[in-house]
Amino acid sequence: MRVKRYVVNALPEALPMIRSDLGKDAVILNTKEVKVGGFMGMFRKKKMEVIAAIESNAAVPDNPPQKRKAPDDVSAVMAAITETMQKQQRAAAATAAITATVEPPARPAPVAAASPVNDQLMDEIKGIKQSLLQLSSQKAGNAFSEAAKALRDRLQEQELDVEWIDQLMAIISEQEGQHKEPLTRTQVWELAKRQLLEWMAPYAAGMLDEQARIVHFVGPTGVGKTTTIAKLAANQTIKHNKKVGFITSDTYRIAAVDQLRTYANILNIPLEVVFSPMDLPKAFKQLEDRELIYMDTAGRNFRNELNVSEVNSLLQSHDRNETVLVLSLTGKTKDMTSVAGNFVKYGIEKVLFTKQDETAVFGSIFNLVMKFGLTPTYVARGQTVPDDIDRFDAAAYMNDLLGEADDE
Ligand SMILES: Nc1nc2c(ncn2[C@@H]2O[C@H](COP(=O)(O)OP(=O)(O)OP(=O)(O)O)[C@@H](O)[C@H]2O)c(=O)[nH]1
Ligand SMILES: [Mg+2]
Incomplete structure (x- = not known):
């Protein structure tokens, strides 16, 4: 592994140097603020130290180091930052995979290593990305149109992450720049809908795995x-004529078993109660004639990771299975994010x-x-x-998120 240290004013400045010295596969290992120069401890300047590395067997830079040239437009820096963020994520996943080979887990390996250093670095990079986006939209087209501002207000009310709002605003501002006149609300809303759907497209299939026999x-x-x-279960039994079985491991709360038993009795579905992972084989045996087990x-x-690992120990079976994380939309995004983050480490998709x-x-x-x-x-x-349940439908969701364009 080749490691190099750079001292720069800000991270974007280091990116072209890293690329040119170490090649496009280099990753940033660490960043920290340092103070340099000065006189007798005074007038020291704040700089950023960036440590970057490349595996020794990775491809060497296509272009041998030449005269270093700072990127001349914001989009080049943006592209470099996006690439760096993706590399960080890949590096985190690789770290997780290495951990997984050392300690084989009962369930799939964590997909992302949430080390505080990685998180901090990602946040810093996101911050820089946002500032550059703002800068680029100011540069591209001065103030936003009324319609664009109305969209921003709507999405802020909807608590969409500022990162996505800024990216959308930059795209809209660019479009308005091309049209030479402000877009109408209907056009802005349509543009936003199309863009958000495109970003979400890889995840919008909205299905439980039809091959899965056991769903936790x-x-x-x-x-x-x-x-x-x-x-x-009622839909599967009544509409699709499926033989469904229930297992509950909720022996924690008084009356929890009775709650599911009531539904089981109404729907004529067998129910097995498990107190520990050791009871699972017997429960599966009892339900072996069932086509689908919930x-x-x-x-x-589940903000506490110990509870996540405890429930995870119950989610084993030899059959095809999948696990669904249930979250209430009345929850706060921040709390939902920490719960989801804890489950994602155990392979939940x-x-x-x-x-x-x-x-x-x-x-x-x-x-x-996202x-x-x-x-x-x-x-x-x-x-x-x-x-009161529907398949997730991305287009219907966009209507809820964006609301009416309200063109007068
Ligand atoms: N308004 C509304 N209420 C719901 C919805 N889904 C569930 N509930 C209600 O939320 C309450 C809790 O539902 P449960 O199904 O017991 O929730 P749970 O996640 O199993 O709860 P624990 O097992 O205690 O963790 C009940 O009053 C449900 O009727 C929904 O989509 N909308
Ligand atoms: Mg319950």
């Missing part, structure tokens, strides 16, 4: 896991949102899907079993 539902207390299981788990404080009827703020769906690459499966919108 996990999530914080009271989000609606048990009710959701009853809704889905497993309910106890809601816990699917999410289901409940209580859509209790809120008018929907940005958290987009934020979580941050963790989670696929939204269903959206529950009321307490009635079995009706």
Whole structure:
């Protein structure tokens, strides 16, 4: 591995140097603020120290180091930063994979290593990216049009991450620059819808795995896991004639088993109760004639990672299975993010949102899907079993998020 140290005014300045010295596969290992120069300890200047490295067997730079040239436009810096962020993510995933080979886990390996250094660095890079976006939109087209500002207000109300709002505003401003006149609200809304859908497209399939025989539902207390299981089971039994079975490991809360048993009795679905992972083989044996098994788990404080690893120890089976994280849209984005982050480390890829009827703020769906690459499966919108649940539909979601364009 070749490691090089750079002292620069700001990170973007280091990127072309790193590229030219170490090649395009180099990764940034660390950044920190340093003070240089000065006289007798005074007038020292703040600089940034950047440590970058490249594996020794990686490709050497295409262009031998020549005269270093600072990028002459903001988009070049943006591209470099985006690339660096992607490399950081890849490096984090690689670290996680190495950890996984050292300690084989019961479940799939974490997809991202959430080291504080990585997180801090990612935040710093995001901050720089945002400032550059703002700079680029100011440079490109002065102030935003009324329609663009109205869109920004709407998305801020919807609590969409500022990172996405800024990127959208830069795109809109660029479009307005090309048209030489401000876009109408309808045009701005259409543009935003198209762009947001495009960003979300890789995750918008909205399905549970049809091959999965066992589906585990996990999530914080009271989000609606048990009710959701009853809704889905009723649909599978009544509409699709499927032989469904239930397992619950929620022996934590008094009456939790009775709640699922009530639905099991109404729907004529067998229910097995497990107290520990050791009870699972027996439960699966009892349900071996079932085509589909839904497993309910106890809601816990999953901001605490210990609880996540505890519930994870229950999610094993030899059959094809998948785990769905259930989150209520009435939750705060920040808390939902820390819960989702903890589960993503255990390989969770699917999410289901409940209580859509209790809120008018929907940005958290987009934020979580994009941050963790989670696929939204269903959206529950009321307490009635079995009706109040729909497959996630990205276009319908955009209508909720963006609302009416309200052109006069
Ligand atoms: N408004 C609304 N209420 C819902 C929805 N889904 C579930 N609920 C209600 O939320 C409350 C909790 O639902 P449960 O299904 O018991 O939640 P849980 O996640 O299983 O809870 P724990 O097992 O205690 O963690 C109940 O009153 C449900 O009727 C929904 O989509 N909208
Ligand atoms: Mg429950």
